Structure formats: structure tokens, C-alpha cells
Amino acid sequence: MKYHIIVYGCQMNFSDSERVCAVLENIRYKKTSNINEADLIVVTMCSVRQSAVDRVQGLTEKFEKLKYKNHKLQTILTGCVLKKDRKIFLEIFDYIIDIKDIKKISEILNKKIIKNTDNYLDITPKYSSKFSASVPIMTGCNNFCAYCVVPYVREREISRPTKEIVFEVKNLVKKGYKEIWLLGQNVNSYKSGKTNFPALLKTINKIPGKFWIRFTSSHPKDFNSEVIAAIATGGKITPYLNLPIQSGDDKVLKNMNRHYTVKDYKNKIKELRKKIPAICLSTDIIVGYPGETKKQFENTLQLFRDIKYDMAYINKYSERKGTAAAKLKDNVSVVEKKRREKALNEVLKQTALENNKKFVGREVEVLVDSKKGSRQFGRTKEYKIVEFNSLAGQANKNLIGKFIKLKIVDATPWKLKAKIK
Numbered sequence: 001m002k003y004h005i006i007v008y009g010c011q012m013n014f015s016d017s018e019r020v021c022a023v024l025e026n027i028r029y030k031k032t033s034n035i036n037e038a039d040l041i042v043v044t045m046c047s048v049r050q051s052a053v054d055r056v057q058g059l060t061e062k063f064e065k066l067k068y069k070n071h072k073l074q075t076i077l078t079g080c081v082l083k084k085d086r087k088i089f090l091e092i093f094d095y096i097i098d099i100k101d102i103k104k105i106s107e108i109l110n111k112k113i114i115k116n117t118d119n120y121l122d123i124t125p126k127y128s129s130k131f132s133a134s135v136p137i138m139t140g141c142n143n144f145c146a147y148c149v150v151p152y153v154r155e156r157e158i159s160r161p162t163k164e165i166v167f168e169v170k171n172l173v174k175k176g177y178k179e180i181w182l183l184g185q186n187v188n189s190y191k192s193g194k195t196n197f198p199a200l201l202k203t204i205n206k207i208p209g210k211f212w213i214r215f216t217s218s219h220p221k222d223f224n225s226e227v228i229a230a231i232a233t234g235g236k237i238t239p240y241l242n243l244p245i246q247s248g249d250d251k252v253l254k255n256m257n258r259h260y261t262v263k264d265y266k267n268k269i270k271e272l273r274k275k276i277p278a279i280c281l282s283t284d285i286i287v288g289y290p291g292e293t294k295k296q297f298e299n300t301l302q303l304f305r306d307i308k309y310d311m312a313y314i315n316k317y318s319e320r321k322g323t324a325a326a327k328l329k330d331n332v333s334v335v336e337k338k339r340r341e342k343a344l345n346e347v348l349k350q351t352a353l354e355n356n357k358k359f360v361g362r363e364v365e366v367l368v369d370s371k372k373g374s375r376q377f378g379r380t381k382e383y384k385i386v387e388f389n390s391l392a393g394q395a396n397k398n399l400i401g402k403f404i405k406l407k408i409v410d411a412t413p414w415k416l417k418a419k420i421k
């Protein structure tokens with residue numbers, strides 16, 4: 001029997017899908033990249049953006065055609081599924097399974113091999129990469145930001161036992177993994193027994209072996225001096241941080257229910273840069289939040305000029321039904337949202353280029369992650385993309401998953417160019 005898996009969403013959804021693959025392969029399903037030959041199709045979805053929901057709905061016709069050809073085909077939807085969307089999705093899928101119940105896939109498919117427990121995170125995943133792994137440390141969220149559906153689909157925060165996380169990371173390092181991403185909706189509020197997030201970082205940092213530790217997502221209200229100290233003294237914890245501010249205006253932040261001010265955020269960045277001068281920063285932004293005025297948007301633009309980000313993930317606000325923000329009037333026009341997005345991107349392009357130029361002439365360590373012809377790509381500790389060419393005669397040498405030293409010779413806003421040392 002063959003299965004095909006489709007993932008729409010964030011790193012957490014990809015990590016969830018690696019556990020789904022493990023469950024299916026334990027009951028002897030074989031993965032296929034060809035949807036036409038699958039007996040089972042699993043979709044792991046994200047509900048955060050309406051576009052992901054639309055993409056899942058867009059599968060209806062495809063599934064109907066596939067089922068016409070293969071009457072035994074079964075389809076499962078899992079991941080972040082809003083309760084109110086279940087009715088619509090049940091018209092497309094045979095089963096909808098809560099991600100916490102993914103061990104029940106085996107029961108549903110009538111093979112009762114895996115013992116059922118409540119903790120789906122203890123499933124050993126079928127990692128999709130041989131050198132970079134995502135390790136969930138917590139799931140759920142208690143914050144209820146006004147625009148977000150996560151607390152409704154993932155429910156309240158649950159932290160994974162420290163022992164279990166350390167065991168998983170140790171095994172990965174033994175297998176030769178070079179990059180470990182610690183994942184959670186709000187990693188900074190991790191708490192298991194007496195272990196908080198900085199203590200967890202320190203414990204993982206002590207695991208012997210050469211590897212990098214990265215983490216996401218962070219909430220500015222919970223990101224504190226203790227985390228900064230853990231990164232600064234860690235060694236394996238990389239000097240890269242995504243700290244989503246969402247807006248540079250206090251009133252908008254209050255409307256978003258974010259529980260920090262622009263001043264709080266800037267103070268944290270100041271401390272971070274003082275303790276870790278090499279830190280590179282990215283953020284997440286929503287432009288055109290209901291009621292965001294031109295003046296309030298100008299504050300976000302000014303924040304971009306002040307902070308000088310290396311990267312930003314800018315989203316135009318779109319309503320998600322079921323959230324508090326959906327009760328507000330989506331009163332910023334699409335054209336104005338696009339203008340705001342473009343204006344931020346222009347500032348970002350300049351600051352990212354300025355920051356990247358500082359790397360020119362430096363020798364950096366890069367974890368190689370992909371290859372296109374003679375062009376190879378990787379990331380520095382600071383999460384900068386680096387492109388380099390294979391040396392003559394080495395075009396086929398497989399460097400993927402290896403650390404190499406490179407000399408940076410040029411910079412663009414989104415990429416560094418390098419030569420093999």
C-alpha cells in the first residue's frame with residue numbers, strides 16, 4: 001500500500017507530517033511522490049492563512065478524479081483544522097484527524113498495531129532531511145493575538161518533557177544531524193518541571209558534537225535577558241533571531257492583543273545587540289490591520305529604519321473567521337495594503353544590503369543545503385543564504401549536509417556570494 005503526503009503550512013506542520021509518515025511506515029505503508037499511485041492521501045494543513053484553507057478546498061476536483069480511478073483510495077486531513085471548517089472539509093476528505101490523535105490513523109485504517117497514547121510528539125518522526133531536523137518542544141498557545149487562529153486549532157500550551165527532547169536531539173546528533181530547530185508556537189514560554197526555555201537551551205547546548213541550534217517562534221513579551229544570556233554563552237546556539245513585532249505602533253499592538261510596546265521591543269533588541277553583536281534579526285509584520293491608519297503605518301516604517309532588519313516576513317492582513325479581529329471592519333483597501341508592503345520592502349532591501357555588505361571579505365562557516373548545477377547554496381550561523389560555485393573538477397562533489405569554510409566576496413540584499421577557501 002502506498003501513501004502520498006501534502007503539507008501546507010509552517011515548520012510545525014512539516015514537523016507534524018514527519019510524524020504522520022512514521023506512523024504510516026510503521027504499518028507498512030510506502031511513501032510515493034506520485035499522487036496517482038497512492039492508496040492513501042494525507043494532507044497536513046495550516047489554518048493561519050485563508051490562502052492555505054483555499055488550497056485545501058481546491059483539492060476537491062483532483063480527489064474526485066483520483067477516486068474515480070481508484071475506488072479504494074482514502075483521504076485524511078490533519079494539522080491545524082478549525083472546528084468551524086470541519087463540516088466543509090468532511091465533504092472533501094474521508095477522515096479528519098486531530099494532530100494529537102495521529103496515532104489513531106492506524107486504528108482508522110484498521111491495522112491496530114501502534115499503542116495509543118495522548119502524546120503524539122513521542123512518535124519518532126520520519127525525518128525528511130538527513131542533516132537538518134525540527135524538534136517540537138511545545139505545542140499550542142495561550143496568547144490569543146486578535147488575528148490568529150492558532151489557540152483555537154492547537155489549543156492551550158503543552159510543553160514536551162525535557163528528557164524526551166534531549167533524547168531526540170542526542171539521537172539526531174549521533175546520526176550526524178548538523179542543524180536542530182527547536183519548534184513551538186511560543187518557545188519562550190516552554191516550561192517542563194523546573195526547566196524553562198533558557199535552561200533547555202543550555203542543556204541541549206551541552207550535548208557533545210558539532211551542530212547548530214536554532215529556534216522559532218518567539219514572542220517579544222516572553223523573550224527576556226535569560227534567553228539572551230543563553231544564546232550569548234551557548235556556542236552552538238546560532239546568532240539569529242526571528243522576533244515578530246507585527247506592528248511598529250503601540251495602539252495597533254494593543255488592538256492586536258500583543259502585550260508589549262514598541263519601546264519594550266526596542267529595549268530587548270538593544271540588550272540583544274549589546275550582548276551578541278553578531279546577532280542577525282528578522283521579524284514578522286502585518287500591514288493593513290483593521291483600523292491601521294497611514295500615520296500608524298508610518299511608525300512601522302520608522303521602526304524598520306531604526307532596527308535595520310536582515311529579513312522580514314510581511315503579510316497583508318486577511319480576515320480569519322473565528323478570530324477577534326474578524327469582528328472588526330477590514331477597512332484598509334487591497335491597494336493600500338500593497339503600498340504599505342512595498343514601502344516596508346524598500347526599507348528592508350536597503351538595510352539587508354547594508355548588513356550583508358559587512359560580511360564581504362570575511363571567512364564564514366556554512367552548512368551546505370542544496371545544489372543547482374555547479375551552483376551550491378548554504379546558510380551561515382546568522383541564517384544568511386550563501387551561494388558559491390563548485391571548484392573545477394568538483395562539480396559533482398556532494399557537500400550537502402556538510403560544514404565548509406567560505407570567503408565572502410560579494411553581497412546582495414538577500415544573499416551572500418562566496419568562494420571555497
Ligand code: SF4
Pocket residue numbers: 141142143144145148149150151185186219
Ligand atoms: S503568539 Fe499570537 S500569533 Fe503566535 S501562535 Fe499564539 S496567538 Fe498566534
